[in-house]
Amino acid sequence: MKRELLKFLAFTVFVLLLPLYFQGGYLMNVLVFVGINTMLAIALNLLLGYAGQISLGHAGFFGLGAYLSGILTATYGWNPWLAMPTAAIVVGGLAGLIGFPILKLKGHYLAMATLGLGIIIYIVFNETVDLTGGPSGLSGIPNLAVAGVTFDSDVKNYYLIWGFTLAVILFSLNLANSRVGRALRAVHDSEVAARVVGVNARILKVQIFALSALLSSLAGSLYAHTMTFISPASFGFNFSVELLTMVVIGGLGSVYGSFLGAALLTLLPEFLRAAHDYDIIIYGALLMLMVMFMPGGLVRGIPDLFRKVFKKGGGDSHA
Amino acid sequence: MLRLKNINTYYGKVHALKNVSLHLGEGEIVTLIGANGAGKTTILNTISAVTPASGGEVLFRREPVTALQPDKIVQLGISQVPEGRQVFKPLSVEDNLELGAYLRYRARESKSDIRRDMEQIFALFPRLEERRKQLAGTMSGGEQQMLAIGRALMANPKLLLLDEPSMGLAPLVVQEIFRVLERLRQEHGTTILLVEQNAKAALKLADRGYVLETGKVILEGAADELMENAEVKRAYLGKDKKEIWER
Numbered sequence: 001m002k003r004e005l006l007k008f009l010a011f012t013v014f015v016l017l018l019p020l021y022f023q024g025g026y027l028m029n030v031l032v033f034v035g036i037n038t039m040l041a042i043a044l045n046l047l048l049g050y051a052g053q054i055s056l057g058h059a060g061f062f063g064l065g066a067y068l069s070g071i072l073t074a075t076y077g078w079n080p081w082l083a084m085p086t087a088a089i090v091v092g093g094l095a096g097l098i099g100f101p102i103l104k105l106k107g108h109y110l111a112m113a114t115l116g117l118g119i120i121i122y123i124v125f126n127e128t129v130d131l132t133g134g135p136s137g138l139s140g141i142p143n144l145a146v147a148g149v150t151f152d153s154d155v156k157n158y159y160l161i162w163g164f165t166l167a168v169i170l171f172s173l174n175l176a177n178s179r180v181g182r183a184l185r186a187v188h189d190s191e192v193a194a195r196v197v198g199v200n201a202r203i204l205k206v207q208i209f210a211l212s213a214l215l216s217s218l219a220g221s222l223y224a225h226t227m228t229f230i231s232p233a234s235f236g237f238n239f240s241v242e243l244l245t246m247v248v249i250g251g252l253g254s255v256y257g258s259f260l261g262a263a264l265l266t267l268l269p270e271f272l273r274a275a276h277d278y279d280i281i282i283y284g285a286l287l288m289l290m291v292m293f294m295p296g297g298l299v300r301g302i303p304d305l306f307r308k309v310f311k312k313g314g315g316d317s318h319a
Numbered sequence: 320m321l322r323l324k325n326i327n328t329y330y331g332k333v334h335a336l337k338n339v340s341l342h343l344g345e346g347e348i349v350t351l352i353g354a355n356g357a358g359k360t361t362i363l364n365t366i367s368a369v370t371p372a373s374g375g376e377v378l379f380r381r382e383p384v385t386a387l388q389p390d391k392i393v394q395l396g397i398s399q400v401p402e403g404r405q406v407f408k409p410l411s412v413e414d415n416l417e418l419g420a421y422l423r424y425r426a427r428e429s430k431s432d433i434r435r436d437m438e439q440i441f442a443l444f445p446r447l448e449e450r451r452k453q454l455a456g457t458m459s460g461g462e463q464q465m466l467a468i469g470r471a472l473m474a475n476p477k478l479l480l481l482d483e484p485s486m487g488l489a490p491l492v493v494q495e496i497f498r499v500l501e502r503l504r505q506e507h508g509t510t511i512l513l514v515e516q517n518a519k520a521a522l523k524l525a526d527r528g529y530v531l532e533t534g535k536v537i538l539e540g541a542a543d544e545l546m547e548n549a550e551v552k553r554a555y556l557g558k559d560k561k562e563i564w565e566r
Contacts, residue, residue: 179424186407186418193405195369198393198422
């Protein structure tokens with residue numbers, strides 16, 4: 001547990017010092033997205049990596065958080081600090097209600113049900129024009145502000161978003177190492193055995209689904225208040241798949257893995273821009289290679305790679 | 320301590336248990352023997368509420384427990400060691416044992432009490448202590464069986480349900496496990512309901528036994544009487560067998 005805490009502190013220092021290196025350049029804006037995507041990937045990982053339940057509709061919960069926050073503040077003039085938790089609780093509650101029937105499904109069927117859910121939410125964003133502004137989006141969402149400081153620049157937003165991201169990381173690490181985390185992994189491995197030791201698998205699955213949606217909604221609210229403009233395109237099926245890719249590439253059942261996956265998939269397109277039209281090919285090829293050679297995700301693959309390189313060096317010196 | 324009254328259980332349209340009645344006294348070891356598909360596992364799962372009964376009544380310490388959820392059954396003091404061990408393979412031995420105490424953690428029982436019980440399990444199965452950090456899936460079948468029993472014991476059960484603990488294990492390991500069951504009864508007064516294919520070993524350990532066939536209890540009695548019963552001998556103990564053409 002002590003080692004976990006040290007790791008977290010080291011990571012926190014790294015996050016806090018990173019802006020000094022970039023001096024507020026364009027990449028700061030990208031790093032804000034890394035933070036938001038890290039929160040989302042962790043939320044999905046709690047469900048997929050720990051409890052073993054798939055969701056192809058998480059972009060929907062992300063969008064619901066963004067739109068609820070956006071509508072409550074821009075249209076109804078709520079304080080953003082009140083709108084965010086309200087949205088999170090509503091989305092979490094909604095996910096709990098929907099989760100009851102659909103989490104009885106397993107495997108492909110659960111994937112289909114959550115896929116459908118995500119698409120329905122996306123259609124609602126597009127069609128309820130009076131409320132959401134439809135395809136042309138919702139603008140005029142206020143920035144968050146604390147004690148006279150408005151979070152309206154990339155650097156300020158960086159610290160705001162990463163403050164929340166670090167809190168989500170700490171919370172998830174604690175959850176994963178607790179009684180509940182063990183129970184989630186138990187449900188993942190064998191639902192029958194989990195029930196026999198007294199874990200109420202059905203309720204637990206619904207609870208983690210609701211929690212995952214709640215965290216996604218929080219990320220959505222933060223996204224709305226930093227961007228100040230949202231449109232349905234950001235919350236479609238493609239983004240659900242991208243989140244899933246982050247979780248798998250980063251490493252299932254690892255909180256830091258979710259950060260690595262989110263960082264890689266958010267930063268990679270920025271770096272590949274130099275390759276112009278070929279970027280999507282390189283992007284796809286890199287993902288394929290990673291799945292082939294690092295099936296445990298970056299979080300396990302990178303240390304393995306180091307070990308292999310190190311061993312090879314040792315072997316050569318003997319020869 | 321436990322009484323089943325006219326239990327009927329269905330899997331879809333299949334009538335798996337037909338009017339099964341049985342009882343266990345405090346501190347007794349009772350065994351259920353019978354061929355594959357006789358309903359032995361179904362009886363345990365009905366008691367554990369994993370497969371709810373559609374008719375009849377289960378009484379535990381005179382209280383009806385038929386309509387409860389599986390976690391309530393564990394809370395009341397009935398733990399099952401499921402068929403095929405079902406340990407959590409990607410988790411460590413320690414994590415598996417901690418999961419056995421899941422409901423005690425949830426009830427905010429003192430952690431030192433739970434720790435102490437874990438040490439007791441290690442005293443019972445020293446081999447688990449050597450492997451406390453090892454992943455359960457990488458252990459031998461015998462060790463996994465010990466872990467499955469240890470996990471069930473972590474819930475502090477008054478009644479332990481065991482589903483074929485000897486399945487696929489070497490005779491020496493089976494002996495070791497059966498000795499532990501005997502010790503549990505002597506030292507903790509644990510009541511045990513044991514489902515077995517290995518009828519001989521089970522009847523040696525048990526006080527009483529029930530013989531099941533296609534969902535019905537066809538025989539019951541003291542273990543040593545069953546051991547001498549001609550029908551049991553022929554069908555389950557492999558003695559006095561008649562060759563097919565002699566029938």
